[in-house]
Amino acid sequence: xxxxxxxxxxxxxxxxxxxxxxxxxxxxxxxxxxxxxxxxxxxxxxxxxxxxxxxxxxxxxxxxxxxxxxxxxxxxxxxx
Numbered sequence: 001x002x003x004x005x006x007x008x009x010x011x012x013x014x015x016x017x018x019x020x021x022x023x024x025x026x027x028x029x030x031x032x033x034x035x036x037x038x039x040x041x042x043x044x045x046x047x048x049x050x051x052x053x054x055x056x057x058x059x060x061x062x063x064x065x066x067x068x069x070x071x072x073x074x075x076x077x078x079x080x
Contacts, residue, residue: 004067004069004070007069007070008070010072011053015051015052015072018053019050019055022034022050023055023067026048026057026065027065029063034048035049036048039056044059045058045059045068046059052072053070053071053073054069054071054072054073055067055069056068056069
């Protein structure tokens with residue numbers, strides 16, 4: 001089991017559904033309406049916020065995304 005699967009297991013069913021919807025929209029490029037922000041000091045790393053859930057991802061070549069983490073917001077969320 002990889003890091004992302006473990007993170008999803010820690011979420012509630014409703015939060016998992018939100019995460020799945022967000023990941024599908026990111027992969028299809030339909031990001032309108034999502035709360036996306038670029039992280040300070042990083043040109044290629046962004047976060048999506050939905051309630052207490054944060055999905056941090058990196059844009060790679062040809063518009064593909066690489067998921068760095070999925071977790072609930074806490075003090076250490078953006079330290080990596």
